Amino acid sequence: MDDTQRSPLLSIKASLEPDYAPVKTFQEGMSVCWKESVKLWKVAAPVAFAALFQYLIQSITTIFIGHLGDLELSAISLAHNVINAIAVGFLRGMAYALGTLCGQAYGAGQIDSLGIYMQRSCIILTIACFLLLSLYIFATPFLKILGQQESLAEFAGNYSLLIIPQMFSFAINLPTQKFLQAQSKVGVITWISFVALVTHTGLLYLFISVLGWGVNGAAVAYNITYWEVAVGQFVYVAFLCKEGWNGFSWLAFKDIWDFAKLSLASCMMFCLEMWYTMSMNIFAGQLENAVIALGSFSICLNFQSWEIMILVGVSTAISIRVSNELGMGHPRAAKYSICVAVLLSLVVGLVSMTSIFLSRDYIANVFTDSKVMQQAVAHLAYFLGAAMLLNSVAEVLTGNF
Template identity: 40%
Template sequence: MEEEGLQAELLGKKREGEEEEKLSRRLWEENRKMWKVAAPGIFTRFSMFGVTVISQAFVGHIGSTELAAYALVSTVLLRFANGILLGMASALETLCGQSYGAKQYHMLGVYLQRSWIILFGCSLFILPIFVFTAPLLKLIGQEESIAETAGTISKWFIPVVFSYAWAFTLQMYLQTQSKNFIITYLAVVTLCLHLGLSWLMAVKLRLGISGVLASMIAAMWVPVIGQLGFVFFGGCPETWNGFSVLAFSDLWPIVKLSMSSGVMLCLELWYNTILVLLTGYMKNAEVSLDALSICLNINGWEMMIAIGFLGAAGVRVANELGAGSAKRARFAIVNVAATSFIIGFALFTFFLFFRGRLAYIFTKSPEVATAVADLSPLLAFSILLNSVQPVLSGVAIGAGWQGVVAYVNVTCYYLVGIPLGVVLGYLFGFLVKGIWMGMILGTVVQTIVLLYITSKTDWDKQVILAKERINKWYTKEPIQGNESIEDQQSP
């Protein structure tokens, strides 16, 4: 009996060891797949954000009116366009991710071309805002000199807006195949090129703001040309079979999904802009705006990490749903969320500890530094929330829930967060802290709702829905060479 008990104990320990080894292998494999998407995504976002910051630094040395006008165009108009186009491009994560998981490789190229058509049309729709910036700003009471300068600057941003239509879609297309290493290399080239060109054109050649903006346009288009070259000349042999007339078919369902994606992400990306606008109406707004802009600048850099994990969550969930594995999709969600939260908690602790000392990187004013120290706990909590909420949005993109999450965002951000912020800031006298607290509470509510939706989701049913979506929009690849119809089987 003792021998049997000993054998049972040894067998139990062996099984535990095998399970632990199996889990460690799964974790290793899942993290390898996740970081292949997240790391290039984070670095690329840092690069794009860095181009704007470098431009702002050079413009700031030209004149205060130019700086104010550039800040107005880049933080309001460009963010508006960025939010719409990035959101609409994220539909490609759902479609390409699920098709890649289902091994319908040729459909990725078709979806990419459909997204180019849709985003180019959307860019044309946005264009009048950049053409008529000056009269629009004067209409809402902006100072004439700033409005005129902003009107000139905004026209330089038109090529940047059109570059987004290509850049965002190519990034989504490449990252769903875990081939976005090319994006990382081009991001390094972009930053170095922009820094060098801006110095040459603005400082050495004394071309002023025109030199800085011309450098920015070049920096935005270099990665687009590089990625197009990579795709066209053999970088994606399985998924790119050349231009196809199929791109013009079944556009309306893609338009609807793109619009849902656009609304969903726009509402998130514009949220902080509302915070700046509300703060601008307060007494002693200059110090408040300076302190808030420093906090939002730091938050913006950290948000690039969050967007990288958003992309990783979307790709991993879409790939596994397309491959028909609900279990691996759940495992991917837990892994991305845990990794992002650990990084967010480390940054949360860091910013709580250093508080206002970081402000002296951006300002020499003790008054502004004190205001930043006062806002730092709210900045730290925002960073902590950023480590969870974007991952949940990424899960929604991967599963194709953009329409549902858009309604959640409208309710939590604009019917809960902003009204609470106005009440706390203006009626209860907490000023900018009150506005920010209200908006954080809106994000908390949104995060709780998304956590509930994600935890209660039947992922086996999501696999079925993904398969239905894939089959519904599946189009057979054109026959090439001696390939017969029988060789092309629909899934």
């Protein structure tokens, strides 16, 4: 079948609701800015909290392990920020195509398509997980090839093997998340993530502080928590969501290759951005004092990622707003939404930078008891603050489109 005979993945239909009128005065611009800010934060705030709660699962794992020793902190950070970042970054990038399609389908009133798209994405991401499995299995030699210190590579490689189940949870987690986000049902994601974070903290305390399982206990808690999020979201979609889900369907396999190509194209931009951060971890691991360099960089990366999670909320909100407005035939509303999102992201960057500058001598204390590591983080704080400001707008404009 040639391209002219194929049916489009989504057809757009115009809405009866009017688009914004052109902005001609400053007062009109402020009015539009206020209206769009309210609309964006209604979606962005719960999405940001959900993203922050889910990232804090990794951060709290790093905090517990960081107090076991510098080697443990650096090695686990290497596993999270290199091995896991490659795989999960690839999966997240592929899932963004689903977010765009679901948002447009919802805006165009094609509610029944959402469940089909979600199932199709689950199938594609599961296949991708099996393809990425070798990355975890051969993590140790892979890290050694990248020039990482032998002790760090072996420690990180062993931990990577233990968190393989966590990777597979994203084949359910991400599609169900995009399904709910497209309908602005982000509150449930936030609550599931919050419960998972509280549970994870309790599991870490039990496995590490009480039972003394150390890093192995952290890996077990990590797997349990991410599967808790995935199962919780799927149960809500399948049994409590009133729109978009009509049960499992063989239609999920229709046009799956076209959907896979769209997913692959979507992931390339996101992966390049995420792998850039990963490369910084690799370079840090090649410095003379690799344990301190990698550990201090990882602590800074955690703080920057907390800011990014807030920006993920803005980015996801603008992605939903734009796709919904385009689905309803409102190009001007989509354009104004982007302008407001850029302004909001700049404000977030300025606040984050100022906070880091003011607390630079104390921010590492939560992650480590090592004075050397704390001093190293304090020296990096000015670069961290500047990076937070410079990356703020870029994250919104590139993260979810």
